[in-house]
Amino acid sequence: MSVIASAVIAQLDSLLGSARWEDSQKLAAVNAAIDGAWPAIRNIAQDTSLTIASTTYEYTPGGSPELEYGYAQAYAVRSGYADTELRRVTQEQVGTGFTVHLDYDTAASYSSYTLRLVYTTRIPRITAASDSIDLPFDYLYNAAASALMMNKMLNESKADVSAYEKSFVPLDQKAARALMANPRGQIAHWIGRAQGHGETNRQRLTSGYHA
Numbered sequence: 001m002s003v004i005a006s007a008v009i010a011q012l013d014s015l016l017g018s019a020r021w022e023d024s025q026k027l028a029a030v031n032a033a034i035d036g037a038w039p040a041i042r043n044i045a046q047d048t049s050l051t052i053a054s055t056t057y058e059y060t061p062g063g064s065p066e067l068e069y070g071y072a073q074a075y076a077v078r079s080g081y082a083d084t085e086l087r088r089v090t091q092e093q094v095g096t097g098f099t100v101h102l103d104y105d106t107a108a109s110y111s112s113y114t115l116r117l118v119y120t121t122r123i124p125r126i127t128a129a130s131d132s133i134d135l136p137f138d139y140l141y142n143a144a145a146s147a148l149m150m151n152k153m154l155n156e157s158k159a160d161v162s163a164y165e166k167s168f169v170p171l172d173q174k175a176a177r178a179l180m181a182n183p184r185g186q187i188a189h190w191i192g193r194a195q196g197h198g199e200t201n202r203q204r205l206t207s208g209y210h211a
Contacts, residue, residue: 002132003132003136003140004130004133005126005128005129005133006130007137008033008137012144012148015145016148020148026148027126027129029147030126030140031125033139033143033144034125034140036143037143040182041182041185042186043120043134043185044118044119045118046118047071047119048114048116049061051113052102052106052107052112053107054108056102060097063117066120067093069119070091070193071118071119073117073188073189074086074089074116075115075116075117075118076114077113077115077116084110084113086110086115087190088102088105088106090191090194100115118187120185123135136181139175139179142175146168146175149167149171
C-alpha cells in the first residue's frame with residue numbers, strides 16, 4: 001500500500017515538533033528512509049526488448065538493474081507456450097549497463113523467442129511531499145525520524161546532542177524491525193557474472209562447447 005510523503009512528514013511534525021527542521025530537511029530524511037529500504041525491499045522489473053536469434057550470442061538489454069546485482073533471471077517467451085527458464089546465461093558489466101551472453105545451444109533452440117530478463121530496482125526517491133511511496137508507513141516514519149536525529153547529532157554542538165542520541169537508537173531499532181517484517185522483491189538470482197569474455201570464451205560460446 002502506497003504512503004503519501006506528506007502523511008509521514010505530518011507524523012514527524014506531530015511527534016518531533018514542526019519547528020526543529022526545515023521542510024527540505026524533512027523531505028531529505030524521507031528520501032534517506034527510502035534509500036535505506038534497499039536491498040530488503042525492492043521492486044521487480046523486466047526487460048522484454050530483445051528477440052533471440054540463432055547465431056547471436058551477445059545481447060544488450062534496455063533494462064536498468066542495480067549494478068551490484070545485475071539481471072537475475074532469464075526466460076524464453078513465445079505466445080501460446082509456457083515461459084522457459086534459461087539457465088545457461090551469463091552477464092558482463094559494461095560501463096553502467098550489462099551485456100547478456102547466451103550459449104550456442106540456447107540461441108539455436110530458442111531462436112525467434114522473446115528474451116525476458118527479470119531484475120530488481122530500488123524504490124524511487126521522491127521530489128515533493130505530495131509524492132507517493134510504496135513502503136510501509138511504520139518503517140518510513142521511524143527511519144525518517146532517525147535520519148533527522150542523526151542530522152542533529154552531526155551538526156549540533158556536543159552539549160546539545162544528548163537528547164537526539166537518546167531518541168536515535170529506539171527509532172533506528174524500530175525502523176530495522178519494520179524493514180525485517182516487510183521484505184519484498186527477494187527473487188532468486190541465477191544469471192552469473194562472466195569474468196571477461198575474451199576471444200577464447202567467445203569461441204566457446206559459439207562453437208557448441210559445453211563446460
